[in-house]
Amino acid sequence: MADHQTTADAEQRTLCGAYHPLDGMYDEMCTGPGESRPHWSYLRQSLETLGPVELRRRYGEARRLIRDNDVTYNVYSDPLGIGRPWDLDLIPLLLGSEEWAQIESGLIQRAELLNLLLKDIYGPRRIIAQGIIPPELLYAFPSFLRPCDGMCQGPVTSLPLYAADLARLPDGQIRVIADRTQAPSGAGYALENRIVMSRVMPSLFRDSHAHRLAPFFRAMRNAMNALAPSGVDEPRIVLLSPGVGNESYFEHAYLANYLGYTLVEGADLTVRDDHVWIRTLGHLERVDVIVRRVDDEFCDPLELRGDSFLGVPGLLQVARLGNVRIANPLGSGVLQNPALMAYMPALCRHFLGEDLQLQNVQTWWCGDDQDRRHVLANLEHLVIKPLSPGKGPRTLLASSLDNEARDRLVREIEARPHLFCAQERAELSAAPVLSDSGALEPRHVVLRSYLVSQEESYTVMPGGLTRVSASPGDYLVSSQRGGASKDTWVLASEPEKQETLIVPARHVVPPTRRGGDVPSRVAENLFWLGRYAERAEGLVRLLRVVQLNLADSLAFASAVTPDSSMGLLLRAVTAQTRLFPGFIGEGAESRFAAPEPELLRVITSGIPGSLSQTLGAMLMAARTVRDRLSVDTLRVINDVDIELRGLTAGPQQHLNDVDDELDNLVTALVGFSGLTNENMTHEQGWRFLEIGRRMERALHTASLLQTTLVPVIRDDEASQLLESVLSIIDSLMTYKRNFPLGYEVSGLLDLALLDEKNPRSIGYQLLSIQKHTGYLPVDRARQHLSGEERIILELLTELRVSDVDALSAADQDQQARLSLDQLLNKLQFQLVNVSNVLTASYFQKVERLHQLVQIRAEG
């Protein structure tokens, strides 16, 4: 008896022994408490060996990797949803090789069927003529796009990409619960999950013999290349994204990089001469294939939704002419109509002459009298899907509606039956997830499978993106609802031989890198990234010195006066951030007496010019060009994000409260400049980042020198001031080496202004800008210098001929250094001019797109 008790306890204590499958649900791992399916046994043993503590540790490592790689998913409803870290559960979903073979074959059949269906829908529409589907099912569905009629024809695949959401029902059968046909998302997350898993669980992954994902992505590259219009050997392929605000922007950048495509937004593309072009710096490059992540209707404001700013006017016409191919073609969203699922078996027999291998969840279309009667009689047990949801929900659970809402739904269905379908409530199977305490708990899972066309048929990703419900009993699984994800391991019956990864030569696509493809929007964002990063760094350096001096002056209880060293430094803060009145304008006196609140405002307020706003702008710019930044750089960007959150977290009372953040920020920002220099390809985009950075540093230094050195202050204050300025521009050590005799204005000006060998001097920044602008694409027919080159040359010359002693000399009243003031004014004015000239010559003019006024029939 006692022995039995001990065994039971021991069993309870094991990780998997304590796992309790959900009652009445299919469990992926277990057939009953403690009884696991054979293909899970190796994983189960390994988990036991690792134990909960080690698993939690590895989970922490996975979190860190995800954070470092800046793998994010934007949740629209969450105020902190932008840039939310991707959530990966450490327990993979396992599928045995025999079952996978069936799933694979069923998916391929479904993809082939959908491909033929798409051609028919925008072609002869025999399915209607022959009565396979009722006309209203197609004609009432808003994603049936009449302007796309006649497209998707010819022998080539119409549907190069396809994804299906799969679920296992209590009977153990896998069903399709949704078809993704216009811009299937998530394959990049599946890849990232795999990369993290193979790093965090290396031996488990190796010994489990899971199929690898790389061949699928190779097939995808081949498929996209094969789409190119005939006669194009090395197609230029772009990935069209709605932009940084989209939920899966991370993935767009990630896949674009992985596949070697240029990441673009609608405004980066233009239609001219019946072709699509990408606006790069100074010229247009023809685009042959567009892999799109923008939904059908938003792709062309001329022919589709006129209110879309995400698309390219004229795109549909170019596609119609065959001069660009789009994956997937515009109009393919029509296949996502869930009501089609009610007709899948019949469609399969019609198109392929065979039975459907992989069933979908049972579906009833209310446009059919018999189906409608069934739906209305069984409303409580069904999921209702409005086919034209507008702003309403895409899915309704009748059982969760109150009586009034339920009656309204019934009335709506009766008024417009063809706009509703219903599906059985799929009771999804469950699989174990690792809880916060390191225990295993069951959660429902949905697997998104990916296919890509290959030759005449399709190839399936051996794996996929498994998404997990937020809680047991919640069958609406979606990343927007906050569930985690899992890697999916399709287990090979024997270890995958290395040879299988070697692809026959004819399948190998030569890697293409087109460094010249920098959309001008990207160049502009890089320019501003450089400016904001440098602006933030300059400001943090200034603030730290101010803080240090302030601590000293408080220690000596000396009042801060406007013309003291401290006073001038405070004024520099206001001058640089332009947060007037601050320490310069009205009421400055009272702020000198108690500078802390004003300084905190400069740091945390989020007002344009403040540190927090500058950092926010820097992060935003970084995220929009994330595909251009290295992984290490993204890690630093993430560190900046963390410090920014720290700065703005709570009500900060004292400057001391932000000490740590300011220190960490200097480190992170210095790291950022170093990394962009070391890790970015030195192509045009990088040059813009450098120009931005150099320009901002020159502006910052000029402003600092102007505020602090133009007024002449008392000698006893001067040394402290000069030391502070040198420390802000990080030139203190160099100064001491060059001028060992003490602090002199002339020495400082020599070092900070003229010395072209000092990487902190204004002269150095100008030289550097001159070098980079020399590499920018120009109209080579022109012999003379470009506008920006002329201004820089003029400034450099002026600096080189200026005399330090004359600049350091005060005017007759001994009040101010007027010639210095003049020079610094000119420098700042002309640098802003350079920025304007660059903007005008290289960056896309922000031209709003308008719809022409239409004339109605007045008759």
Add this chain to the structure above:
Amino acid sequence: MRYRVTHITHYHYSKPVTTCYNLAHLLPREFHRQSCTHSSLLIDPTAASLHERMDYFGNRLAYFNVQHNHSELVVKAVSEVEVRAHSDLLDTAFPMAWDEVAPYLLNSRRPDDLDARQFLLESPFIEIDADLHAYAEPSFVPGRPILDAVHDLMGRIHGDFKYDPDFSTIATPLSEVLAHRRGVCQDFAHLAIACLISHRIPARYVSGYLETIPPPGKEKLRGADASHAWFSVYVPNRGWVDFDPTNNQVPMERHITTAWGRDYGDVTPLKGVIFGGGEKHTLDVSVDVEALDT
């Protein structure tokens, strides 16, 4: 009758437009009672590309793109058409009752009948509601012959609604047109279509022109000198029959058809997207329909 139709649209922009992309439903389609012997579309400044194709509904649709700076755009469509009468369709006593149409269509596999079913559905400009259905109801007495019922509906719209170009815009919903009993030909056509589909009768929108100067002794019709619009009803075994509620008549030889679709949005005469152009643009439109047989 033979006509020459000249339709000129002239846009003026407050600042230069750098590029524009346009779609034009300006050239008349051909069908059993209309042929188009000549047509041309002139664009000034010159379009970099111009393609004509047949749209989903079989209408002639021109796409064009101007890609250099311009402050004005002139689109001039000139066509010569021959319109034939269709007196056989005036038979209001045609025996099918309006309430037999929907059940008949549901069971028919004839291509024309299947095709007509898409004109039973709502569309972006046509949303039906209980008020519209109620307004139409008096015309649809059970068992009434279909053409007789539609004739009655047309007459009631003509009598009940005031032609008022200042009341509505393109964006005015049908419910407002019905509530205020005001609008222009486009509104009346949309309204009639909504009434018909709320009674499960297929109906579509027809865009076209009217003769500008009437022959001696005939009155000038409303809607001349501009784009005109009316509606068409599908009668099984008979085909599509046109009705003009603005003028309370069945279009014969004096109505020139350009295009048809579910609603105005499917057959907009000219629409486009421009880059630049400043905040304001104005336009002038002129339509001239000249009889060639004298």
